[in-house]
Amino acid sequence: MDSKRFLFVSLDAALIGDVAWQVSREGHDVKYYIEAESDKEIADGFVPKTDDWEAELEWADVIVFDDIWVGSEVGTGKLAExxxxDGHAVVxxxxxxxxxxxxxxxxxxxLEDHDVTTLDHREFSDFGAAIDYVNENPAPYVIKPLGEVQNVKRLVYVGREDDGSDVVDVLRAYEKAWGHRMKGFQLQRRVEGVEVAVCGFFNGNEFVEPINFNFEHKKLFPGNIGPSTGEMGTSMFWADPNDLFERTLGKLADFLAEEGYVGxxxxxxxxxxxGVYPLEFTPRFGYPTITLQEESFESPTGQFFYDLARGEDPNLQVHQGYQVAVRVVLPPFPFDDEKTxxxxxxxxxxxxDTDSREGIHIEDAKNVDGQWRAAxxxxxxxxxTGKGETMGAAREQAYGRIDDIVIPNLYYRDDIGERWIDGDGDRLLSWGYLGPA
Structure with missing residues (x-):
């Protein structure tokens, strides 16, 4: 593939630096725009930057938005549309x-309009009404904030008591602490089972094969304990469209085609x-999911996004085994404390400790005269990241690479991928969801 020009755009937090770096290393011309002042140094020394993304539109062969947010408002979808x-190729x-x-x-x-089964759910803007609802309909529920505060992941609460009493207690606490900002929330019935995400790339017309199946690890500590974070790590594999895909994302192909969605x-x-019960959408790249997906691509990343943005089939080739990504973090993550x-x-x-950078991906990092630093x-x-023919082999490679990294005060979860080994994989296979469509 001849060299192409890629413009990566972060209009809220800077998230797409590693993908931009990979496309640049493949020989393409890259420019990266970061809106947030606090994030502007991220990816410095790894990828070229621009201070005015709109001035680069005619220069770019492909424009890639990394999220749905423009500051505190949803808005990149409108920009991309x-x-x-206007004739631009846009992810x-x-x-x-x-x-x-x-x-x-x-x-x-x-989901319901496209014949996808959903869990019982209801939205509220009044805490008292929600408390009355739980008292009248005792059951375990999940509290999911809406609007501005939904990205404060620690506010998602998964109820544990069969009568919903703990949910009532949490709602009362939220009303006192967050009532001025939490203008709405959803109560969703909690069910037990295996949590798995079905992820597909869509080129504006159809899904690109293969399909990605990934397992999020959102809690801060091993064993799924502690506050919720954006994500502490991900395990995944790729497969042809199967029963799980056909029951979920596969039913939305017409909707996405009508929208002209790309990404x-x-x-x-x-x-x-x-059954299969959808919980929530991520209609954008996931983080660090896209980093792990990029690592598992065996065909060029730049070619993939170039073809995807033009409605073509990228003929994506991926690693055929299992993949694991571990987020390496520093204090005070996942909280905000400037002094700390x-x-x-x-x-x-x-x-x-080694010269190899295989499987090492940047997130909030910069390169200063050859020295990598937190940004x-x-x-x-x-x-x-790590890859292997088994989930255990992928874990071993990822954690072996972490052992060769030294950053004062670093921490990470050491159990990414264990759920699959400990039984989630066997359960999904025995229930038949991963078999042929």
Whole structure:
């Protein structure tokens, strides 16, 4: 493939630096725009930057948006839609696909309209009404904030008591602490099972094969304990469209084609022997999911996005085994505390015990005269990946690579991928969801 020009755009947090770096290393011309002042140094020394993304539109062969947010508002879908109408090749959503993430009630309506089974759910803007509802309908529920605070992951609460009493207690606490900001939330019935996300790349017309199946690890500590984070790590594999895909994302192909959606779309589900129950959409790249997907590509990343943005089949070739990604973080992640970050993590040096950088991916990092350092203010400098014919082999490679990294005060979960080994894989196979469509 001849060299192409790629413009990567982060209009909220800087998230797409590693993909931009990979495309640049493949010989393409890359420019990266970061809106947030606190993130502007992220990926410095790894990829070329621009201070005005709109001035680069005519220069770019492909424009890639990394999220749905423009600051505190949802909006990249509208930008991407308008640019496509003007003849640009864009990886990005539409206003309606952005809404799948921003408006959980709308997302459930879309699923139901396309004959996808959903869990019982209800939206509330009044805490008292929600408490009355739980008392009148005792059951375990999940509290999912809506709107501005939905990205504060620690506010998602998974009920444990069969009568919903703990959910009532948490709602009362949230009303006192977050009532001024939490303008709405969804209560969704909790079910037991295996949590798995079905993820496909869509080229504006159809899904690209193969399909990705991944397992998120959102809690801070091993054993799924502690506060929720954006993500501490991911395990995954790729497969042809199967029963799990056909029951979920496969039913939305016409909807996505009507929208002209281009990019990654992920539907997180709970699966048990009674059925498949979607939980939430990610109509954009997931993080660090896209990093691990990129690592597992065996065909060029730049070619993939170039073809995807033009509605073509990229003929994607991927690693045929299993993959694991581990997020390596620094204090005070996942919390915001400027003093703690300044004292422990700002500009922290990343030291490697070997010359190899295989499986080492940047997140909030910069390169200063050859020295990798932590950048930004979030405390997420690296994602480390591994691949193998088994999940255990992928884990071994990833954690072996982490052992060769030295950053003062680093921490990470050491159990990414264990759920698959400990029984999730056997359960999904025995229930038949991973077999032929």
């Amino acid at each position: 308008d640019l496509r109408e 990005g959503g539409t206003p309606n696909t952005d809404r799948l993430e921003e408006d959980r009630g709308y997302a459930m309506e879309v 990654s779309i992920d539907l997180n589900c709970i699966v048990n022997d009674n 970050y300044d004292e422990n993590s700002r500009n922290a040096a990343v030291v490697f 930004g203010e979030s405390g997420m400098p690296l994602v480390v």
